[in-house]
Amino acid sequence: MIFREQLKKAFLTEDAPTLKSISTELNITLDTVRNLQKINTKKLKYIQTVRSKFQSKKYIKKDGEKQLNPDFKFKNFAEFYFWYKIQPRKCFYCKTKEVILQDLYSQGTLSSERGNKRGKSLEIERKDSSNNEYSKKNCVLACYFCNNHKSDIISEDDHVQYFAKSINEYLTTMWKTSNKTLERNS
Numbered sequence: 001m002i003f004r005e006q007l008k009k010a011f012l013t014e015d016a017p018t019l020k021s022i023s024t025e026l027n028i029t030l031d032t033v034r035n036l037q038k039i040n041t042k043k044l045k046y047i048q049t050v051r052s053k054f055q056s057k058k059y060i061k062k063d064g065e066k067q068l069n070p071d072f073k074f075k076n077f078a079e080f081y082f083w084y085k086i087q088p089r090k091c092f093y094c095k096t097k098e099v100i101l102q103d104l105y106s107q108g109t110l111s112s113e114r115g116n117k118r119g120k121s122l123e124i125e126r127k128d129s130s131n132n133e134y135s136k137k138n139c140v141l142a143c144y145f146c147n148n149h150k151s152d153i154i155s156e157d158d159h160v161q162y163f164a165k166s167i168n169e170y171l172t173t174m175w176k177t178s179n180k181t182l183e184r185n186s
């Protein structure tokens with residue numbers, strides 16, 4: 001069990017570690033690393049997914065070049081990973097669960113004709129728009145609909161008071177209706 005933790009730590013580096021770096025770090029053979037990778041495929045895939053999110057916020061494209069985002073304040077990938085892992089899997093504003101969003105998209109109830117890829121999963125949202133920081137304090141998970149709607153014009157409080165409930169009602173109703181249809185057709 002302790003070894004698993006060590007392995008995880010070895011993987012919680014900003015760039016995906018090489019087999020060789022893990023073998024050196026944990027002082028084990030390359031074959032052992034390969035085997036451990038096989039056994040832990042699911043977990044490692046999850047770490048990779050979170051790593052992609054981390055990378056996509058830490059860097060910005062400016063003049064066609066990848067640059068450090070000056071507003072990114074997470075200390076390192078490990079801090080980001082553990083922050084992400086404990087976030088409730090529902091929208092901070094409208095409370096819609098991520099599984100509902102995933103269902104709506106996988107069932108095709110919601111889709112974008114223009115190829116908008118957002119919406120399927122919760123997004124990393126900065127609560128305070130006057131402070132653009134990506135940090136443990138300022139970040140929450142929010143659905144695309146709330147994230148897209150909230151702006152520097154509509155405050156967080158106003159969004160929650162006037163819009164969030166409707167967004168939740170809309171998504172939940174769509175989800176219930178589509179599940180009923182699926183049940184009927186199966």
Ligand SMILES: [Zn+2]
Nearest residue numbers: 091094143146
């Ligand atoms: Zn929402």
